[in-house]
Amino acid sequence: MTEIPYKIYLEENEMPKEWYNVRADMKKKPAPILNPGTLQPVTIDELSHIFCTELAKQELDDTTPYFEIPEEIRNFYKMYRPSPLVRAYCLEKKLGTPAHIYYKFEGNNTSGSHKLNSAIAQAYYAKKQGLKGVTTETGAGQWGTALSMACSYFDLDCQVYMVKVSYEQKPFRREVMRTYGAKVTPSPSMETEIGKKINAEFPGTTGSLGCAISEAVEAATTQEGYRYVLGSVLSQVLLHQSVIGLETKAALDKYGIKADMIIGCAGGGSNLGGLISPFAGEVLRGEANYDIIAVEPASCPSLTRGKYAYDFCDTGKVCPLAKMYTLGSGFIPSANHAGGLRYHGMSSVVSELYDQGILRATSVEQTKVFEAAQMFARVEGILPAPESSHAIRVAIDEALKCKETGEAKNIVFGLTGTGYFDMVAYQKFNDGEMSDYIPTDADLEKSLSTLPKVD
Amino acid sequence: MTEIPYKIYLEENEMPKEWYNVRADMKKKPAPILNPGTLQPVTIDELSHIFCTELAKQELDDTTPYFEIPEEIRNFYKMYRPSPLVRAYCLEKKLGTPAHIYYKFEGNNTSGSHKLNSAIAQAYYAKKQGLKGVTTETGAGQWGTALSMACSYFDLDCQVYMVKVSYEQKPFRREVMRTYGAKVTPSPSMETEIGKKINAEFPGTTGSLGCAISEAVEAATTQEGYRYVLGSVLSQVLLHQSVIGLETKAALDKYGIKADMIIGCAGGGSNLGGLISPFAGEVLRGEANYDIIAVEPASCPSLTRGKYAYDFCDTGKVCPLAKMYTLGSGFIPSANHAGGLRYHGMSSVVSELYDQGILRATSVEQTKVFEAAQMFARVEGILPAPESSHAIRVAIDEALKCKETGEAKNIVFGLTGTGYFDMVAYQKFNDGEMSDYIPTDADLEKSLSTLPKVD
Incomplete structure (x- = not known):
């Protein structure tokens, strides 16, 4: 031996x-994600307002077992994998x-952490779609850091809404993100409508992940050439x-x-x-x-x-x-x-x-x-x-x-x-x-x- | 190609x-280190009061080109090398x-950092000599961290005198050392004679590397079963x-x-x-x-x-x-x-x-x-x-x-x-x-x- x-x-x-999509081998598939307004399964078109189109497709595809990992991503992987x-x-x-x-x-x-595996994929598809940048939220900061690194590599603008309490108590993570060129904003901020509203309702609040997500989504959907990205939970993330x-x-x-x-x-x-x-x-x-x-x-x-x-x-x-x-x-x-x-x-x-x-x-x-x-x-x-x-x-x-x-x-x-x-x-x-x-x-x-x- | x-x-x-000792290939050798009292070349015997005997030998040996890396050290190296x-x-x-x-x-x-390469060697020889532990100083904390890890591996007591300003401003390095079981003391302390003296002369001083070295050397030479170790400068360190x-x-x-x-x-x-x-x-x-x-x-x-x-x-x-x-x-x-x-x-x-x-x-x-x-x-x-x-x-x-x-x-x-x-x-x-x-x-x-x- x-x-x-x-x-x-x-x-x-x-x-x-290739990445492996376990959903393809599941006889009973995960239930579809629903539009919160209509309660109907979300379409690629709807999802593409928030996410990059390619990622929206990956999100909804529960039959294709393998997705080729683009060469640019494989080359990035080679730096730490x-x-x-x-x-x-x-x-x-x-x-x-x-x-x-x-x-x-x-x-x-x-x-x-492992977060970089999906961050680089999401940044790649954003770049390929010709976007200017992406927005996201981060709590403790690992995902925000990974995304900052990925965006820096593809020369994309990266806007991170960081839960205010973490922004203040974890200045080092924040500085890593800034070193990679990300714009890090404590959430709730005064830069989004939802942020202003929350600040008005709860003066002095130190924020929450839920609030930071809302700000990041608003920032993505109100700026030309931006989409929102997320580091966990989603099926596309599991794929990567x-x-x-x-x-x-x-x-x-x-x-x-x-x-x-x-x-x-x-x-x-x-x-x-x-x-x-x-x-x-x-x-x-x-x-x-x-x-x-x-x-x-x-x-x-x-x-x-x-x-x-x-x-x-x-x-x-x-x-x-x-x-x-x-x-x-x-x-x-x-x-x-x-x-x-x-x-x-x-x-x-x-x-x-x-x-x-x-x-x-x-x-x-x-x-x-x-x-x-x-x-x-x-x-x-x-x-x-x-x-x-x-x-x-x-x-x-x-x-x-x-x-x-x-x-x-x-x-x-x-x-x-x-x-x-x-x-x-x-x-x-x-x-x-x-x-x-x-x-x-x-x-x-x-x-x-x-x-x-x-x- | x-x-x-x-x-x-x-x-x-x-x-x-094997480690390679470049001094063996130097026709003109580095000048010998001198006893600060007599200004005569230091002997292995003198050096063994401060350092482990095996390390004292390595320090003074400028003719042996290769030293076998003991198997225990090679096994530790395999965890990160x-x-x-x-x-x-x-x-x-x-x-x-x-x-x-x-x-x-x-x-x-x-x-x-690379400091671990020598820390594990020095801890090994200390253990082999049957010592209870080692003392050292640390400034920014990289060496102290490496030594803490090495001592933890060989179940040796590790006493680190950390420059007070770093101890207070770099609490995270300190906590890494504590997680590895090291005793971290801000220097100058009230635990050594030299520390007490410096504290009396310069009330409120935030310390210096020189002062921390003096405390660590005193602690090593006044406790039974302890020696002092150092992370740079020495020829033994270069060897490792x-x-x-x-x-x-x-x-x-x-x-x-x-x-x-x-x-x-x-x-x-x-x-x-x-x-x-x-x-x-x-x-x-x-x-x-x-x-x-x-x-x-x-x-x-x-x-x-x-x-x-x-x-x-x-x-x-x-x-x-x-x-x-x-x-x-x-x-x-x-x-x-x-x-x-x-x-x-x-x-x-x-x-x-x-x-x-x-x-x-x-x-x-x-x-x-x-x-x-x-x-x-x-x-x-x-x-x-x-x-x-x-x-x-x-x-x-x-x-x-x-x-x-x-x-x-x-x-x-x-x-x-x-x-x-x-x-x-x-x-x-x-x-x-x-x-x-x-x-x-x-x-x-x-x-x-x-x-x-x-x-």
Whole structure:
């Protein structure tokens, strides 16, 4: 048997040349997204007012299994991809587990996460359409950073509405975006009608993601030559992120490794969906079985405690309705340091796969997550993002189960990013000041009561 | 001809198994380091009171050309090495140069720089000697972070004296160190005699590197089972850092590329010395010629404007004297955002190579450096550390010269790290508030007047 290196890197010519669209292999498709005004399925034409036309097409295409990755995007990928599939030898040793643990590490780029995989695709199609620029929102800033990098590469204007509290408390992310030439505006701003309205209604508000989305959409639709882009939840984003899963599978295949479990953290579903897509496809086609696990924060448990129903994707209710596992668009997650997982809903593709039993879900509390993060950092040398650490927690727990049973399972998880800009959270943990919060049933009942009436 | 990939990764089995000691190939050796009390060459015995015995031996050995890299260290290296040698296709295109630009990227690890290469070696020898722990100082925090990671891996206690102003202004680096279990103390502290003395003499002082070194040395020599470790300047550090140059050379050789220029930033000389060692060795042995360039900040120009003389390595004057290019141990560099390059002297190995004409030196001003950093970040996708950006500046300038002359030179430079914890500096640049400062001749005359009398 070939010895497995610490890091499996594919050669450049082994990198995927096509993205994989898991919807094509689903017999029962995810429910269509609906126009919030008419409650009818959104058309490409309608969607093209908000998104680039090519991306609108990708969004609605649930039958084409493969999309060619344009050469310009593949060349950009070559600057930071293939990402390594790492054998966690040191973690295995620390745990004393017979399990073999692998992680696909997406953090070795300046955006610090997998977000760049879709940002560059969306920027490319915007450029190809001859647009001047794109608008978006960002909370913690990872998506905004990725998009800034992508737009800089294609010389596109990039306007980022950053939730005001993050803009003020996370100046470093803001500066990374500015270094890449993006215009970063604290939201709510006085530059959009919706921003002015919110500022008038709630003087001194520090903003929310929902509000920032509304501003970004308004900015895109009122400026000539602009479109709006989004970093998660959408099916087009999962399509682009399939590069993670395709590389992972190619690397495993190269060494003849058959994964038993695939574990990913789940916020809006972009990383999870991308990682699991090719594996879920095999399951859907009846070619293989995998234990696929979505890990979400106990404070924002859309899969494990939400409802599978049509809901608004944004708090401002300007975006299309999607059928998804949701806590209600009015759900306000408690202070949680995994900012990227604080979304009330879940990608409709991931939701439907979950509903069909292709994957299971579990939730974890944040102090346990940071304990796993610290252990991982110390033995594997990578300081993980709080989001990614949700997957680490469950991978460790599963490896410890293997220790009890003696099973040498192959556990694969997605390490989506690094925590270099999350040191405030680590400081809380280091100081023993981190707390957990789980919403009560009454909390969820209340937020779920705002679901729109569809049918 | 084989197409050169964007990133050249060696296989794990192609990684160096030995460090290279360039001193062995120098006919005229660097001058010996001297005991500050007796002014006689320091013995291994004397040095072993401060450093681990094995490291003391490495420090004084100027004849053994190769040192085996212990397997434990090689295994640790495998977690983040081999580091890629990147072909800067996008930068070349942006510049429109016929030159081929390559950079050895050392930033893909949580310490964010090449410092980890020596930290893990020093921690290993400390562990092997049965020590309880090590002490060190850190300014901006890169070295402290690297050492914290290394000590955590070998379960060694790690005590870091961090310059108080950095401790307070750079809380994120501090938290990374704490996450790895290090004890981080703002210096001057009330925990050492020298700290108490300095606090009494200068109430409210925010500290200096010199003071932190003195505290760390005191802490090492007054606690049973502790030694002091240092991240740059020393010949042992250059030995460990030769892994950078050896990998670079192996990657170039693999694709049949002959470097014309090797460019590195120079503070204490650890990265530069490590990168150039195998190339300088070829020059010394008469096997090849390279244009080797050390780049230093105009605000701290030890090679270009300093004097080649014996000097104290630390402001506190407790460490051995070294013959080196120096601005005088009392030289106080102006506010400069490349904290890692603010050292008054230069590694005695690099100094001697410079004196023998094996390398040349140039200095650059920081606004020009940040212009290069920004351009590089935008086209190559990596946000570079301010230190590394000194090398980028000169690589760009040399590539532009090639554009004029039409020469297709192979330019190789060291990209020592990322700038994720340097966003305050980028913010200054983004806001147009960055200034340059060059010391006057009178400034240097004054600081050089404090050189010790030796001979």
